[in-house]
Amino acid sequence: MSEQKVINFMGQRKLAAVFSLLLVIASIGALAVKGLNFGLDFTGGTLIEMHYPQTANLTDIRNDLREQGYPGAVVANFGTDRDVVIRIQSDEAEVGGKIAEELKDGYVGEGEAELKRVEYVGGQVGAEFANDGGLGMLFALIVVMAYVGIRFQFKFSVGAVVALAHDVLIVLGCFAIFQFDFDLTVLAAVLAVIGYSLNDTIVVSDRIRENFRKIRKSEPIEIVNISLTQTLGRTLITSLTTLLVLLALFLVGGELIHNFALSLIMGVVVGTYSSIYVAANVLLALNISNEDLMSVEKEGEDQETLMP
Template sequence: MGQRKKAAVLSVLLVIGSIVSLAMNGIQAGLDFTGGVQVEVGYEQTADLEKIRSQLSDAGFSPVVQHYGAETEVIIRMQENAQVLPIDPLTEKPKTVNDYVEETLRADGDALEIKQFQVIGSVIGEELRDDGGIGMLAALAIVMIYVAIRFQLKFSLGAVAALIHDVVIVLGFFSVFKLEFDLTVLAAVLAVIGYSLNDTIVVSDRIRENFRLLRKASPVDVINESLTQTLGRTLITSLTTLLVLAALYFVGGEMIHNFSIALIVGVLVGTYSSIYVAANILLAMHIDREDLMPTQKEGELVDDLP
């Protein structure tokens, strides 16, 4: 806790930087939220991703092309743009996106199979985006109620402040580096909320216990001792989690790269916030052992805390 003021300045700078980036650059929403076309293609030979991107770009699309499982399996995501569709000379009507994409990919004689063609409407994308935002807010509200009931309102405010701190910084990271934000990343953000909350509750439980045991210690000393006692557990948990996430990132395939990145950033920030942010909020609200004493009813004697 001797470094809490420096940590507070760092947190404020990171949050402000994230908010500024989100306001100026926004988030590069994926097709799950914006709507568009998703095509799964199977090739007989190893697929050349650069060639596929070039073919679709020349046809007027702006594709995102990735391997999907094996090197012969490809998933293509792109916005549906009716303006690029040529006229079919037989029907004298614009070709469908499905036909035009398949025709473009077969133009060089490549042997391939369109395994799945999915069009995600913009209305559905907006609903997914809104539902995801509501789900995140609901998670924070439930966390606040749970911590308030289990501990005390000041602990609840500190925990929620730490969670908001983590979520904003993860979103800011994706905004600064212009990484695609889709449903898998949203799931990662919600997982970060759960991970960070778990650490915060462990620390809060130790703080409550030490307030009752260390009667003559100041709040700063109590919190400092509590954090020191839980620091080893926090760091070991974070390290083992990061090892798994690193494995997911390097060998899990391109489809879950952004999911892994969101969790890696979230675990790092969540570990930091469980040590500094929540505890700093408690000290800023002048937490004391009286806040954790049971309420005395009129005419009732309350035994001294052990």
């Protein structure tokens, strides 16, 4: 059986580092200059759910809302083609009922349109959502660093957190650059990106640690290349199958989860790249060596001797 050809990933590590640094700087700059285009969940506003006796014409509803002075209203089907959810930025709690009555009066089909619910989110509540979301992401990164530090070694935890922060910043930067709506579903997707990217990074880190224990005479850069080559197939298969599902959600999932799927697609692509070039690059920059893993090696050997 022929040996697997080792891909020299780290041969381009300096170029990858510059590329990642440029992306992160651009993302931070976009966040500082443009900021995120927060949705109703964060800015406050009104959500209206209507039920129509026939298939709802979303274009007509948008035109009606535009005539009422709400050109930025988000209109989408909710469950069936007869149920419609409308999101409107407004500081008045009573505006939802007024809009619903005008939509009911403007409906010209058979039967009568029905108002199912009206929900209002105040600006203060939206600000609390934004603060809680930011704290949630920060807490997730701290927990990840602690877990990887205990599970592997401190240098691995630094590499993992740098890779995760890299992924989150780039996804947020894309939303800031293109001014896509950032709501609670996108925040949930960003947190999911942290979990996805961490899973990939853990697999690569585990293989790097294992190869440091097995291949003692090779240089760290060679060991990292061998480890990345061995995990490449698993990484690509996982990413491609995940992307297929996300593309289906993006294309046919409807407007409500459009940005959710988009942010996850960005996260999977960037996370796959970072698990190869960012986390491993940081390890080499921190001069990872066999000496760093000696305690882990002894622990593994003791466990093996205890096994029947």
